[in-house]
Structure formats: structure tokens, C-alpha cells
Amino acid sequence: MKILVCISKTPDTTAKIAFTDNNTKFASDGVQWIINPYDEWYALVRAIELKESDPTTVIHLVTVGQADTDPIIRKALALGGDEAIRVNADSHDSFFIASQIAEIAKQGNYDLVFTGKETIDYNGSSIGGMVAELLDLPYVSLAIKFALDGTTATIEREIEGGEETNKVQLPLVVSCQKGMAEQRIPNMKGIMGARSKPLKVVEPTPVEAYTSIASFELPPAKAGVRLIPADNPEELVRILHEEARVI
């Protein structure tokens, strides 16, 4: 059993979001980087659990990023996984990134590809679906539970307006979200071990991007809160009805 887990680097959830170069670049100075929470908490940890129940399982991590992504990949390896592959490219185009991952997936003959449900920076929720199409594999999006029996996966997933259970034969691509697993903290042994795990750097396959970011924009600041005295909540209801007209 071979699992490929897609890992993305994102700014910490408390990072201040600002832009430079005439609003064309994210201001990364002083920003703390983390593993995209969905990739770490759900995709990676569920893969590690599968390996714990079947030690013959091999987990590879893949990321598309430049050398500054290495600390994030090492952090992921500290949680688990056997080796990592970094495709040496910097891109915000989902198709370009998915094409790189699909290329790695083809070469490695994986039974399962796990992604997080989306990244918390570019919020595309596109990589899993694109990789699946590039590999011509079934895609189960937004999985909340994943169980394996031989080569049959039983997956609970969220659909619009509810949940459903799917039965699918491997190989397949799954995007993971809350419910799949519980967040883990890497231990000392994991952190030490991660240093000697292989991290292979490969050059990207040439692919034309479909999109490019022209500029960024911050939302306008709020005008300021209008406080209503606590002893007169009826006034709030009146304002919401008569002035704001939202109820």
C-alpha cells in the first residue's frame, strides 16, 4: 500500500495579511509558516494512522515549492511519512501545481492520494479534483471518515445538504477535512528521525499555467461599532429592523 500526501505551506492563521510591490505580492516578511492545517491535521494524520494499522504501508509526501518550503516538509516528516518529494517551483496556479503532483503520482504508482480540502491562503479547493482528472481516477471530495478493507475504501463524505457513504476501489484521490483524524503534536523521536528521512528535490515538468494573479486587495475597514446599552436590547432589535433592515 502506497499513499501520497500533498502538503502545502501557508502563513500561520494569525499572520497579518498585507501586500507589497503595488499590491501584487504577499508581504511575507516576518510571517510564520505552517503546514496547511487541512493537509496536516487530516490528510497526513489519517495516512499515518493507516500505516500504524498496516506497517507495510509506505507514505510519501509531496509539495510544490521552493527551498523555503523545506522546514515545513521536515515538520511534516516529523509527524510521520517515509520520504518527501519537493517539486522545485513557485506557483499559485492550481493547474500547474496539480500537474506536478500528478506527474509524481504517476511515477510512484500510489494506491491513494490524499489532499487537504483546501489551503487557507489561496482557498482553491481544486488540487484534489484536478489531480484525479489528470490521473483519470475517482475522486471523493470532502471526506470526513476513511476506512480501508483490502483494496476497498469506505468513505463518509460531506455533500451539499448532508453526508453520504461511498465504497470505492483503490486507486483513488481523496480530499480530507475535519473528522478524518485528530491533530497530533510531533514528538522528539519524530523530530530527530525526520532529519535523516530522504527529501528529494525534483525539477518541475513544463506546464503552461491557466491563471495568474494580477493583484491583491484588502477589504475596506469597518466604520466602527455602534454600541447599544445593555439595559435596552429592544433598541438593538429596532435598529436591525428599521435602520439596517436585516431582520
Place this chain on the structure above:
Amino acid sequence: MSVLVFLDQADGQIRKSSLEAASYGAALAEKLGVPAEGVTVGTVANDLGSLGQYGLKKIHTINNPALDNLDAQVYTKVLAELATTTGATVLVFSNNLTGKAVAPRLSVRLKAGLVAGAVALPETSAVFTVKKNVFSGKAFAHVSITTPIKIISLNPNSFSIVSKEGVAEVVDFAATIDQSKVEVTSVNKVVGEVPLTEAEIVVSGGRGLKGPENWGLVTDLAKLLGAATACSRPVADINWRPHHEHVGQTGIAIAPNLYFAIGISGAIQHLAGVNRSKTIVVINKDPEAPFFKAADYGIVGDVFEVMPKIITAVKKLKGVA
């Protein structure tokens, strides 16, 4: 050339988020000087001709019960076939869970650049550029699509439904339907609840409510207002409320008309998921709670004293005894 809108259905009704996508597609088509068309996949029950009121000239139905369950792989193939046959140049989805499953696959199949999470009509004069949500609600990006065919997934509650006079022509499209490789063994749809992402009003509770036994303060108000209910992450983590109510950077991102926050501190990760709400009301006993900085209206007070009075006042407003 045309704009093709994917119409997601729930029990034979087109979802509200898809009606927004239809209105968006129609406005875009007008801008481009091409017709707007729609497509439904799976068994259709209701009168689709009436969708003409949202500006759609023609509705293609791929009417087959084999498509009633969402399999992104099978959907992609039939939609690609339709798009190619009709010469669609822009495809519009709602960026709901169905759109998230299908649009990326279709993007690859049609070699069409995808912008997921659009919040406004594209700029089409020079380069086709779409404004989308990034950094989980903390910023926007203007993304240019450079491919001849384009796909846009519109965030729910980002574009108003526009309805006028009009009847659409309904035509059946005979697509080649592949056997699904995904077997659906059970489906559990929530009925009678307002879906969180589509809700106009969301009433949300945080740890300040002290325990699940006090949630009546949230649900009673929600019921009176026809609102959906939400919660902060710790509230879902300690199982006071179901996980699917968790909003924020690592939960669901929403943009209702009114977000009513009760006993929530307004941590940056929480704000990320809700700060696109048009009006924000905060009830919190701590005047220093960060949420007040992001709010339009607020009361500094104890939820257990304030909320019952608010509920009584809303009852009076709605004429409920």
C-alpha cells in the same frame, strides 16, 4: 459562444446558490454579448422553464437517474460533452460542495482556467480577470484567466438573485454516461434546516454560552429569524454543537446578510470565516473582546440577561406570542 451555468438541485428544486450563479451568468453573458444557458444533471422534477426569469435562455437537462448521486468523474464527462457541443466559453458554478467536487476536474478536461471563490463579475475589457476570496476571507485577489474557455465558481451569498420576465427553452441533452466507480451505500440529507452557506441570517454561539444546555438562546432566535445556526471552533471541538456548524478559518466561511455572534471573542481565525458578512452584531460581556472591532452593532453585556430580552423583542416584532 455562450455562458453555461451549472444548476445544482436539492429534491427537484434548484438551490439558492445556483440561482445566484444563474443571475451572475446572465449578467456576464450580457456583458459579453452572448446567450446564457443552464444545465441540470440527474432527475429533474420541477418546472425548469421558469428559470428564464433569471436570464437563462435555454436549459439543457441531462435527465437520468444514474446521475442522481454526485460522482465528479461521471459529471465531468457529461458536462464536458455538453460544453463542447454547445460551444460554451464560460462555465459558471456555485462554489458550494458540488461545485468544489466538479469544477476542478472539468477545468482539466476542458483545459479551462478555473477561479474558485469568485465574489464579483469579471473584468472583461482587457484580460479576463475575476475577483476572488483569498486568505480565508482576509483579502481578495484579482485572478486573470488566460485560457480560451473559462470556469468561475461563485461564492454563495456574493451575488444577488435578479429576476425578471422570461421563460427558458428546456431541451434534453443525450450525453454518454459512464458507469460510476463510486458506489453510494447511504445518503443522509439534512432536511428542514437552512444550509449554513446559503443562509441570509446566521446566529452563532461561542464558549461564552457556558454549555450546550444554554443553546436555546441561539436556536430560539434563529428559529424566529429563519436563520441558520453556527458556532466557534472550541464549541464544536468539545461537542456542544455538531462539527458542520463550525465557522472560521478552519471551518466554513460564510457571508450572510446578518451574522449574530453571541459569547464569541472574535479571534482572528474566527473572524476570517465570517468577516464578509454584511452586518455583524456582537453580544459579549467583555468590552475589550476583539469582535467589537469587526462589528457593526454591539451590546457589552451578559448574554444570559441580554438574549432573553432580545428574543422577546423579536417575538413581538414577528407577532409571535
